[in-house]
Amino acid sequence: MSIHYSEDYHNAIVAAGEGSATARWKDQRRLISRYKPGGTLLDIGCSSGGFLTTMKSSAWELYGIEMEESTAERARAATGAKVFVGDAVDAPFLLGTFDVITCFDVLEHVYNPREFLLKVLEWLKPDGIFYAMLPNIDSWEARFFGTYWYGLELPRHLSHFSPRSLRHILTELGFEEVYFATPRVSYVERSVEYVCSNIIEKMGFSPTPQAKPKTRSFAWRAVRKGIRVGVLTPLAQLASLARAGPSMEVAFRKGHHKSELP
Numbered sequence: 001m002s003i004h005y006s007e008d009y010h011n012a013i014v015a016a017g018e019g020s021a022t023a024r025w026k027d028q029r030r031l032i033s034r035y036k037p038g039g040t041l042l043d044i045g046c047s048s049g050g051f052l053t054t055m056k057s058s059a060w061e062l063y064g065i066e067m068e069e070s071t072a073e074r075a076r077a078a079t080g081a082k083v084f085v086g087d088a089v090d091a092p093f094l095l096g097t098f099d100v101i102t103c104f105d106v107l108e109h110v111y112n113p114r115e116f117l118l119k120v121l122e123w124l125k126p127d128g129i130f131y132a133m134l135p136n137i138d139s140w141e142a143r144f145f146g147t148y149w150y151g152l153e154l155p156r157h158l159s160h161f162s163p164r165s166l167r168h169i170l171t172e173l174g175f176e177e178v179y180f181a182t183p184r185v186s187y188v189e190r191s192v193e194y195v196c197s198n199i200i201e202k203m204g205f206s207p208t209p210q211a212k213p214k215t216r217s218f219a220w221r222a223v224r225k226g227i228r229v230g231v232l233t234p235l236a237q238l239a240s241l242a243r244a245g246p247s248m249e250v251a252f253r254k255g256h257h258k259s260e261l262p
Contacts, residue, residue: 025054027183028131028249032100035129035178035251039099042123044088045106049075056080063098065091089119096125103132108157117173124254130175131251133183138162139246140239141187148198150190151246163248175252182245186236189224 028051032041038059043052046064048071055062062081065088066072072083084091088110101120110116120130135151136142137160142149152160161169167177197207216224239245 021050021053025051028102028104028133029054031179031249031251032102032129032131035253036100039125040097041100041102042093042098043081043102043104044120045104045109046075046081046083047071049079049081049083051102051104052079052081063093089115091119093123095122098123098128099125100129100131103130103134105133105135107132107134107161108153108159111158113159114169114173117169117175121173121175121254126254128254129178129251130170130254133247133249134161134166135187136162136182136244136246136248138164138244139182140242140244141191141246145191145195148191148194149246150187150194161248163243166248166250170250170252174255176255177250178253179249179251181249182240182243183247183249184233184236184240185245185247186232186239187246188232188235189228 032055038057040061040063041052041055042063042065044065046052046066049064052062052064052075056079062079064072064075064079064081064083066075066083066085067087069085072085075081075083084093088106089112101124103120107113107116124130135153135157137151139151142151151157163180163182167180171177200207236245
């Protein structure tokens with residue numbers, strides 16, 4: 001699987017998480033703090049610690065899980081967090097360790113979501129909060145773009161969830177829903193890039209990977225800004241209100257009954 005996570009991919013993820021971190025993660029931080037004002041927090045897929053830097057305070061003891069050692073070291077240096085390197089299900093955390101476990105765009109990458117979520121359940125303290133963001137396969141964008149929808153992101157995304165299927169697996173395992181929304185975001189631009197890449201390939205050329213840095217002209221940036229403000233933002237707002245946005249933001253509490261693998 002590591003062959004599908006290039007250096008350009010890792011660099012893009014790091015840049016997205018670190019860039020204007022306070023503003024980037026403010027809504028997530030506010031929502032988590034609504035349910036838990038402090039305690040032990042584990043960020044699975046913490047990258048270089050962009051989110052964890054915003055939680056760094058005397059109220060929180062921070063932990064992370066990251067697949068790549070040099071990226072994990074950046075997270076440690078930036079946040080003071082204890083970061084395990086490797087597959088999440090192999091992390092040696094004890095039962096009932098964490099008050100909060102966060103998982104930003106990670107669940108769709110794991111081979112066995114049920115096994116992964118059982119680990120999360122075990123690691124949480126009673127009434128602990130599992131907070132996650134992940135693509136919504138039942139969104140309007142997914143239905144419109146089909147195989148070109150950015151949220152599919154083959155071959156890195158292995159599992160895809162709708163609100164119904166995500167609720168089903170979490171409640172079956174013993175979680176209790178406390179928050180569920182589809183935020184005001186849009187993958188339209190990225191999906192259109194997939195369509196364009198397919199056209200370029202059919203013409204016999206090699207498209208530039210989306211993760212590879214690109215230099216955009218001022219004119220292009222101005223046009224894109226206009227499209228975002230005039231078209232994409234209103235559509236994203238409408239989709240969010242209809243609970244049909246391309247991304248799901250959820251918080252589930254660990255229930256008091258125990259679930260086990262059949």
